[in-house]
Amino acid sequence: MLVVVGSGVVALILRLMSPHIRKYASGGVCMSTARLDGQTALITGANTGIGKETAMDLAARGARVILACRDVEKGEEAAAEIRARVGGAQVEVRELDLADTYSIRAFAQRFLREVSHLHILINNAGVMMCPYMKTADGFEMHLGVNHLGHFLLTFLLIGVLKRSAPSRIIVISSLAHYFGWIRFHDLHSQGSYNSGLAYCQSKLANVLFTRELARKLTGLNVTVNSVHPGTVRSDLVRHSTLMSLVFALFSIFLKTPQEGAQTSIYCAVAEELHSITGKHFSDCAPASVAPQGRCDETARRLWDVSCDLLGIEWD
Ligand SMILES: NC(=O)C1=CN([C@@H]2O[C@H](COP(=O)(O)OP(=O)(O)OC[C@H]3O[C@@H](n4cnc5c(N)ncnc54)[C@H](OP(=O)(O)O)[C@@H]3O)[C@@H](O)[C@H]2O)C=CC1
Ligand SMILES: CC1=C(/C=C/C(C)=C/C=C/C(C)=C/C=O)C(C)(C)CCC1
Numbered sequence: 001m002l003v004v005v006g007s008g009v010v011a012l013i014l015r016l017m018s019p020h021i022r023k024y025a026s027g028g029v030c031m032s033t034a035r036l037d038g039q040t041a042l043i044t045g046a047n048t049g050i051g052k053e054t055a056m057d058l059a060a061r062g063a064r065v066i067l068a069c070r071d072v073e074k075g076e077e078a079a080a081e082i083r084a085r086v087g088g089a090q091v092e093v094r095e096l097d098l099a100d101t102y103s104i105r106a107f108a109q110r111f112l113r114e115v116s117h118l119h120i121l122i123n124n125a126g127v128m129m130c131p132y133m134k135t136a137d138g139f140e141m142h143l144g145v146n147h148l149g150h151f152l153l154t155f156l157l158i159g160v161l162k163r164s165a166p167s168r169i170i171v172i173s174s175l176a177h178y179f180g181w182i183r184f185h186d187l188h189s190q191g192s193y194n195s196g197l198a199y200c201q202s203k204l205a206n207v208l209f210t211r212e213l214a215r216k217l218t219g220l221n222v223t224v225n226s227v228h229p230g231t232v233r234s235d236l237v238r239h240s241t242l243m244s245l246v247f248a249l250f251s252i253f254l255k256t257p258q259e260g261a262q263t264s265i266y267c268a269v270a271e272e273l274h275s276i277t278g279k280h281f282s283d284c285a286p287a288s289v290a291p292q293g294r295c296d297e298t299a300r301r302l303w304d305v306s307c308d309l310l311g312i313e314w315d
Helices: 002-026 049-060 072-085 101-114 141-163 175-179 195-216 235-239 241-249 262-269 296-310
Strands: 040-044 064-069 090-095 120-123 167-172 222-228 280-282
Touching: 040 049, 040 141, 049 064, 049 072, 049 090, 049 120, 049 262, 064 072, 072 090, 090 101, 101 141, 120 141, 120 262, 141 167, 141 195, 141 222, 141 296, 167 195, 167 262, 175 195, 195 222, 195 296, 222 262, 235 241, 262 280
Parallel strands: 040 064, 040 120, 064 090, 120 167, 167 222, 222 280
Antiparallel strands: none
């Protein structure tokens, strides 16, 4: 009886507080009215969640937006939705599976053949807390998709980004990077696997990649910044029953994908960020980076190991 009354009271309080909670939870908003006419943007994992909402916004600003998706059918559905909501939207779908370096190379080859400029690259796609899986190249899935896949993609597109300068690279990381460390002795979690820690490692790798790439791109007018989008109601938690349950129970506290896209959009368009590089953002404002994400030695070591794993030379 007491439990029933207690839950009723909590539900009532939450209902009454709902507008205030929503206002607080929604986070920062990108206030820039910058137009992107004549600019080209590429967003990975843009068929759903934060990526789709980011694509919607950039298309509304006049950009040509390429949705890079592993499932072209889902990508076309998202593109149709964007066209229906944004009059005159220029959106195209291309196949890209970040869990397969052959697919990444094929994507880049076609992209470079068909598209002459790239002003905004948003490395958004991500996988979280999946069971132990390997990519086509034998990389642990989180590291392979979230870090190495985007590393290779950026390497293959860096020439066109430089030619299109000023251009921007935005890397979607997470606050979860605080709980990660790079396990150089067992990068692919072959010794022991914890899906949460593997996700955190990959998100720390995103921050370290941003740091080292920003250093290498100094003076070239190509900026690179990382983003924590907030806690966003999306398909990201699909692999974890517990997380799905927490998301369902606390959904009122979570951002919508549109709210979660604001910081990605901000980093892509805000005029005041034109020369800001190597920084981390959350809620459309600078955010702090964990100590392990500020270590230049680790960033350089991860860079070298990533190049070795991918069989590329990138100085
Ligand atoms: N939601 C949140 O609370 C938070 C999200 N983030 C980050 O935000 C980013 C976007 O996540 P969110 O929108 O929430 O999640 P979603 O799961 O909604 O979107 C993830 C996207 O990544 C795509 N993707 C997954 N694997 C691959 C692959 N192998 N090749 C190409 N694309 C792939 C998915 O494609 P498909 O639909 O086909 O599976 C989907 O389009 C991620 O990097 C995530 O880590 C960071 C912090 C918090
Ligand atoms: C426990 C709890 C929460 C859940 C947080 C979660 C579940 C965060 C997930 C973060 C993710 C998915 C990060 C990805 O990079 C709320 C709703 C914030 C507030 C109430 C208490």
